[in-house]
Amino acid sequence: MTEAYVSVQDEVKTTGPLTTESGAPVADNQNSETAGIGGPVLVQDQLLLEKLAHFNRERIPERVVHARGAGAYGTFTVTADVTKYTRAKFLAEIGKETEVFLRFSTVAGNLGAPDAVRDPRGFSLKFYTEEGNYDLVGNNTPVFFIKDAIKFPDFIHTQKRDPYTGSQEADNVWDFWGLSPEATHQVTWLFGDRGIPASYRHMNGYGSHTFQWNNEAGEAFWVKYHFKTDQGIKNLTQSEADKLAGADPDSHQRDLREAIERGEFPTWTVQVQIMPVEDAANYRFNPFDLTKVWPHEDYPPIEFGKLELNRNPENIFAEVEQSIFSPAHFVPGIGPSPDKMLQGRLFAYADAHRYRVGINADHLPVNRPHATEARSYGRDGHLYDGRHGRAKNYEPNSFGGPVQTDRPLWQASAVSGVTGDHVAPSHAEDNDFVQAGNLYRLMSEAEKERLIANLAGFIAKVSRDDIAERAIDNFRKADEDYGKRLEAAVQALRG
Numbered sequence: 001m002t003e004a005y006v007s008v009q010d011e012v013k014t015t016g017p018l019t020t021e022s023g024a025p026v027a028d029n030q031n032s033e034t035a036g037i038g039g040p041v042l043v044q045d046q047l048l049l050e051k052l053a054h055f056n057r058e059r060i061p062e063r064v065v066h067a068r069g070a071g072a073y074g075t076f077t078v079t080a081d082v083t084k085y086t087r088a089k090f091l092a093e094i095g096k097e098t099e100v101f102l103r104f105s106t107v108a109g110n111l112g113a114p115d116a117v118r119d120p121r122g123f124s125l126k127f128y129t130e131e132g133n134y135d136l137v138g139n140n141t142p143v144f145f146i147k148d149a150i151k152f153p154d155f156i157h158t159q160k161r162d163p164y165t166g167s168q169e170a171d172n173v174w175d176f177w178g179l180s181p182e183a184t185h186q187v188t189w190l191f192g193d194r195g196i197p198a199s200y201r202h203m204n205g206y207g208s209h210t211f212q213w214n215n216e217a218g219e220a221f222w223v224k225y226h227f228k229t230d231q232g233i234k235n236l237t238q239s240e241a242d243k244l245a246g247a248d249p250d251s252h253q254r255d256l257r258e259a260i261e262r263g264e265f266p267t268w269t270v271q272v273q274i275m276p277v278e279d280a281a282n283y284r285f286n287p288f289d290l291t292k293v294w295p296h297e298d299y300p301p302i303e304f305g306k307l308e309l310n311r312n313p314e315n316i317f318a319e320v321e322q323s324i325f326s327p328a329h330f331v332p333g334i335g336p337s338p339d340k341m342l343q344g345r346l347f348a349y350a351d352a353h354r355y356r357v358g359i360n361a362d363h364l365p366v367n368r369p370h371a372t373e374a375r376s377y378g379r380d381g382h383l384y385d386g387r388h389g390r391a392k393n394y395e396p397n398s399f400g401g402p403v404q405t406d407r408p409l410w411q412a413s414a415v416s417g418v419t420g421d422h423v424a425p426s427h428a429e430d431n432d433f434v435q436a437g438n439l440y441r442l443m444s445e446a447e448k449e450r451l452i453a454n455l456a457g458f459i460a461k462v463s464r465d466d467i468a469e470r471a472i473d474n475f476r477k478a479d480e481d482y483g484k485r486l487e488a489a490v491q492a493l494r495g
Contacts, residue, residue, distance in 0.1 A: 021050055060321070061356050062111040065156055066122045069105035070200065070253035071320040072260055074309035076100050076127060076270070082304045085221050085274055086213035088333035090129040091304070099128040099370055102309060103323055104200040104256070107139075108159040108168075114245035115252035116236060118195045118454070120144075120186075123205030123227065124325040125307075128370035135329035136225060137349065140197065141190075142206040143435075144290045145183040147424065149344020155180075170461035178470035182291045184478055185436040191454040192439075193447055194233070196241045199255040201266040202234035209327070209345075210288050210337040212410050213274070220411040222275040222287055222337060224294060226301055227268040238454055260312050270305035284429040288339040292435050319366040324353040335410020340424060358382040375402040437478035448485070456489035468494075 018026040026047060033045035041048065063069075078096045090098040105122035106113065121140040126133055146155055158176040162169045177183045189195065197203035207225030214220045236244065244251050259266060273294050275287060285292045313319035327336070328346040336342055353361050359381035361367055368374060379393045392399050443451065455475070462468045468490060476483020 020047055021054070058317075063105075063356065064352065065107050066105040066124075067111045068109045068113050068115065069103050069122065069320055070256050071101060071103040071313055071323060072256060072309040073099065073101050073311040073313070074265070074307065077306045077308075078304065079270075079306055080302065080304040082213075082272070082302075083215065085215055085223075086333040087216045088129070088134070088213075088331055089131050090127060090134070090331070091333070100307065101126045101128075101319075101323065101366060102307075103320060103325065104252070108156075112249075114249035116196060116241040116244040116248075118190060118238070118241065120190065121197060121200070121203060125205070126323070126325060126329075126367075127331075129331055130371040131331040132372060132374070133329050133367075133369050134331045134334060135325045135327060136207050137325045137327045137345070138205055138207045138209070138225065140203045140205055141186060141194075142208055142224070142226070142293045143186050143189065144208060144341065145177070145186045146180060146341065147182055147289050147291050148340045149348065151180070152341075152344065152348075170458060171463055171467060174459060174462050174471045175467045178467055178474060181432040181474045181477070184433055184474045185291050185439065187455075188436045188439050188451070188475075188478070191458075192443065192451045193235045195454070196236040196238070197252075198234035198236050200252050201231045201256060201259060202229060204228055204233070205268065209290060209339045209342040210275075211342075212335040212337055212413075213272075214333055214335065214411040218411060220277045220413075222277060222280055224273040224299075226271040226273070227307060228271065230267040230269060237450065238457070256309075257312050260309060265308050265310040267309075268307040269303055270307055271301035271303050273299040273301050275299050282427075284427055285435075286424055286427050286430055288337050288342075289424060289430070290339060290341045291432070292430075313366075318364070322357055322361070322364055323366045324350075324357055324361050326350040326353065330409050332407070332409045338413065360384050363387070377401070433474070433478040436475070437482065440479045440482045448482075452485050452489050455486055456493055459486070459490050460493035 018029055020026060029047070032048045033042045034040060035042055043049070076090075076098045078091055078094050081094060082091050083093075090096065103122065103124045105124070106115065106117060106119045107122065108119050109117060123138045123140055125136045125138075127136070146152065155176060158172040159168065161167055162172060177187055194203070205227035210222050210224055212220055213223050248254065256266070273296075275283070275294065280287050283298075285294070287294065326346075326349040327342060328350055330336070336346060357364075359378075360383045362374065363383070363385060377393050377395050379388060392401050395401055395403070440448065440451070459468050459471055462471070472483055472487050472490060475486050
């Protein structure tokens with residue numbers, strides 16, 4: 001059994017007599033205890049009750065989003081010197097390797113949903129660094145549907161099952177997107193060719209948000225991460241995906257597991273875009289807007305690492321289902337930005353895991369630090385294993401407990417003004433449509449045709465004309481030809 005699955009202190013013995021959960025030997029695991037032959041079962045049969053009670057609790061609440069996932073372990077290797085930008089120790093020298101765990105997922109589907117669907121893919125990466133775990137929680141798209149976390153519950157409700165029908169409803173989806181024009185860029189991504197990756201190995205990953213790097217001198221930089229697949233981009237058409245989802249719902253999970261079993265370890269070239277902090281205020285777009293990218297001609301990506309996945313989990317529940325990721329898990333030299341979606345996620349992700357897995361989820365082997373040791377004063381709660389023994393549970397103390405370093409993980413940012421429910425600051429070229437239009441105009445004619453067909457097929461299911469018209473109008477504002485062709489395609493389908 002691997003260290004990732006079994007605690008070094010409590011290795012599970014898989015041979016010898018069968019026992020109860022408390023270690024007592026089991027005499028009969030085939031027949032429950034009854035009051036005489038053929039009589040009713042007795043409540044004193046504690047093995048029966050233990051097995052049934054455990055079985056009833058084998059499933060923890062699934063993730064509200066990203067429920068359907070697969071994961072693998074691997075290594076991240078530094079390939080270029082970035083020490084002038086960050087003091088993170090795991091990035092300190094060329095050739096340095098760090099163990100990682102990567103969880104892929106779809107967003108909207110439940111735990112039993114098929115893999116081959118049109119949906120963004122989660123790309124959540126845990127670096128087990130010597131300064132603690134660093135979680136980079138991104139997607140396979142560089143942008144997202146909304147720019148403020150306060151809209152996230154409403155957005156996800158439109159993607160999930162309607163409270164009355166129990167199904168995903170086109171009316172809900174397009175009503176929200178039509179009333180939220182900031183979604184136009186990501187919707188164009190989603191309904192384009194990259195909306196259904198052929199496998200987890202054949203897609204890019206992105207940190208998506210803007211983050212801060214800071215160096216030993218105290219200088220700060222804004223950064224965006226890119227993970228470019230070395231297997232090449234491969235996608236499925238809608239008809240191909242429909243067939244695959246029905247024939248093999250586990251297609252992407254199976255592909256990843258079997259590729260690693262064959263020794264065909266997938267890799268990604270890791271890049272970073274770097275913006276000097278002083279550029280942000282006057283940049284043509286709001287650099288902290290999750291619905292926008294930084295054009296590469298403005299800030300060219302710099303290659304600095306290689307990611308390889310080379311080991312499968314031993315137990316899916318223990319290592320994939322119970323794995324947790326939080327954008328708030330930073331290490332010295334890396335920190336957050338004012339991105340309003342990121343700011344909300346700093347709370348929401350950790351809170352979701354505290355509810356779903358438990359307050360001690362970070363103690364589980366897949367989640368705990370591998371290259372260092374966690375030293376905190378957190379105690380007790382569900383699944384607490386008593387690891388602290390007699391150590392004091394308060395700070396400050398005079399008994400030799402861990403103490404603060406007095407050095408923040410990231411550089412402070414200046415703020416000004418009055419508190420309030422503010423709209424994000426507007427920059428010279430900020431609007432909700434320019435980058436969606438740019439993306440459309442980059443597409444070949446064949447790509448445009450598939451995009452229009454995918455969008456039209458979904459919009460045509462909307463029951464109200466005003467919702468459909470408002471949705472189409474957003475694409476028209478992105479590009480006149482885009483809207484015109486989409487309108488015609490929807491009209492043809494709606495008769």
